[in-house]
Amino acid sequence: MKTYYADMHIHIGRTYTGKPVKITGAKSLTFSNIIQHARNEKGLDMIGIIDCHSPEVIEEISQLLHLGEIVEHDDGGLLYGDMSIIPGSELEIYDQNCQGPIHVLCFFPTIRAMSDFSIWLSQHLKNIQLSSQRIYVSGRLLQKKVKELGGLFIPAHVFTPFKSMYGKGVNRSLTEVFDPERIDAIELGLSSNTKMAEQIAELKDFTFLTNSDAHSLKKIAREYQTLSLNAPTFKEFAMALKQNGGRKVSANYGLDPLLGKYHGTACAKCLTPFRVDEGICQQCGSEKYIKGVADRIAELVSSHVERIERPPYIHQVPLEFLPGLGPKMLEKLLDHFGTEMAILHRIPYEQLKKVVPLTIADLIMAARKGELHLQAGGGGKYGKISGD
Structure with missing residues (x-):
């Protein structure tokens, strides 16, 4: 078995002719730019x-x-080259069983299967050109089609307040919307981690994925996982999700949940921390709030959960999050050491401090060891990092 670094949720902002795909995605996020950046820089x-x-x-x-x-x-x-690309699609479900829109990921082994899926999709959504479109079929029917084409089905960022399985605060179970037998894994999202998610009993049998949901090139690999596989193929990836034949997710690398945009409950108007029991924002007086992932999970916690052995969840901080490490310094690091994965995981401290100021080298090592001090985010605002 070999270890492979994998980020399985990267958006396309524009086609090669410049047409929009993910409206909120960067124009530089074309298919060709993504594969070059993901392999050569990340x-x-x-x-x-x-x-x-x-x-x-x-x-x-x-x-x-x-x-x-x-x-x-x-x-x-x-x-x-030596990097594998798994073609996928993110779709929005809002059928009669949903209490709010839910995003899901569908992956396919071949471009032929993806093309067949695209033709089928065009009959059930308004604009086949765009990302994350609402599909006008039930969640279970979508699952059935994905499986007919040999695909994988994964609910996306399941705890975020908007457009997720648990996030709106009404749906309490996967079974309300999906057939659990046709779910291949669960994507956690930026504001949660394994320790939080494993408190929910119905998630016990699913592998957890940590992906970037990148809307720009620099956000690629802000979360990722290592996979133990014989080769970086669709078949091996599918086996890893089921932990078959020794294939597995060997570690999850993600932001500390405190850094996520929706970790804490926050005022919907001014984004300061909001205490629901007080009923009003102490900063601006608004009564509206965005419920944080931590509070939402607390509502869903099962009274009894059978603990299982899971891969370690490592609180990895992307280089771009480190204070004082700007684009020019990052370019200098990449020129010397090749890729962000090398800088984050393998380059010794003695080599780092020869290239960047001692304060930055110390921050990189603190990030590697999970020793940075954090201030919680919420309401759509990222948390903050300091090296103190």
Whole structure:
């Protein structure tokens, strides 16, 4: 078995002709730019690119296959050199069983399967060109179609306040919307971690994923996982989600939940911490608030949960989050050491401090060891980091 770094939730902002896909995504997030940046600067071994159902994205992938710049692996996935790309789609479900919109991820082994899925999708949503569109079928029917095409089905960022399985505060169980037998894993999202999620009994049998949900190139790999696989293929990834044959998620790397935008309950108007029992924001007087992930999970905690052995959840801080480490200094680090994965995990302290100021080298080491001091985020505002 080998260890592979994987981020399985990266959005496409624009097609190669400049047409929007993810409206809120950066214009630089084209398929070609993503694969180059993820491999050459981030140092990832496997990525899941969402929004591959968009017809122009399928066209770009087909052109790259024709030119031989990427190739399809016999066991599924597209190889760009030694990095594997798993084509995916993020969709929004809001059927009669949902109490709020829910985002899900669907992955497929081949571009042919993705193309067939795109054709089917075009009959059930308003704009096949765009990302995260509402699909006008039930969650269970969508699951059935994904499985017919040999795909994987994963509820996305399940605790965030908006557009997630548990986030709106009404749905209390996966079974209200989905067939659990057709769920392959659970994506946690930026404001939660394994310790928080494993308090919910119905999640016991699912593998947890930690992905970036990147809307810009620099946000790629702000969360990721290591996978133990024989090769970086769709088949091996699917086996890892089921922990078959020794394949597995060996570690989750994610932001400390305190850094997430929705960890704490916050005033909807001024985003300062909000105490629900007080009923009013002490800062601005507003009565409206955005319930934080920590408080939402507290509502869902099961009275008895059978604990199982899970991979470690390592509170990894992306380089761009470190105070004082700007774009020029990051470029200098990459010039010397190659990729962000190398800088975050492998480069010795003695080498780091030869390239950047001692304060930055100390911050990188503190981030590696999980020793940074944090201030909680909430209401859509990220938490803060200091090296003190």
